[in-house]
Amino acid sequence: DTGVSQNPRHKITKRGQNVTFRCDPISEHNRLYWYRQTLGQGPEFLTYFQNEAQLEKSRLLSDRFSAERPKGSFSTLEIQRTEQGDSAMYLCASSLRGQETQYFGPGTRLLVL
Amino acid sequence: QQQVKQSPQSLIVQKGGISIINCAYENTAFDYFPWYQQFPGKGPALLIAIRPDVSEKKEGRFTISFNKSAKQFSLHIMDSQPGDSATYFCAAAGNRDDKIIFGKGTRLHILP
Secondary structure, eight states, rough: OOEEEEHHHSSEOOOTOOOOEEEEEOOTOOOOEEEEEOOTSOEEEEEEEEEEEEEOOTTSTTEEETEEEESSSOOEEEEESGGGGGGGEEEEEEEOTOOOOOOOOEEEEEOOO | OOOOEEEEEEEETTTSEEEEEEEEOTTTTTTTTEEEEOOTSSEEEEEEEEEETOOOOOOOOOOEEEEETEEEEEEESSOOHHHHHHHHEEEEETTTTTEEEEOOOEEEEEOO
């Protein structure tokens, strides 16, 4: 068990481009969460999945953002038509349903120029 | 509206001293209060957590004190060490495995 992994670790893109991030949770974890963290702030919840079902989406998740977890294992977060305000660390966490602890990955740092 | 308020924003403590970080919450539906530690370039890692049916929880040098009536809780780090230098987040959640609401963080620096 290597923990939650995220790829890429860093992404630099130009405004208007689309980007996609991947998260691989801990293998037996059925809950997967996406958070966004800007400089000097705490992580903010974006969305979460139980298995392949997306159960909740934050108001922060505009229609340019879409997340999927097609087979209940890894998840992808896509941002379309990126804006400079999307620059942040995107964190993924996973947990086992019924247990409180969420285990975070190292994050993907996005910079939109 | 910020649901979890954390203070101070930054803290400098001498090695061997006690570091104290305070948090307050608004939503009485919260029933799980974790503290996360984050080092630069890493994701947050769970340090210690408490539920509101106890007033204190201790794990090694780390203690959470919880005051349900005041809707406040705090983290005490005893015998603070330079390796404790990191950003600490208090947080709250409403159900056993619901989304976590984080405070803004406290940047702790322990002087050697």
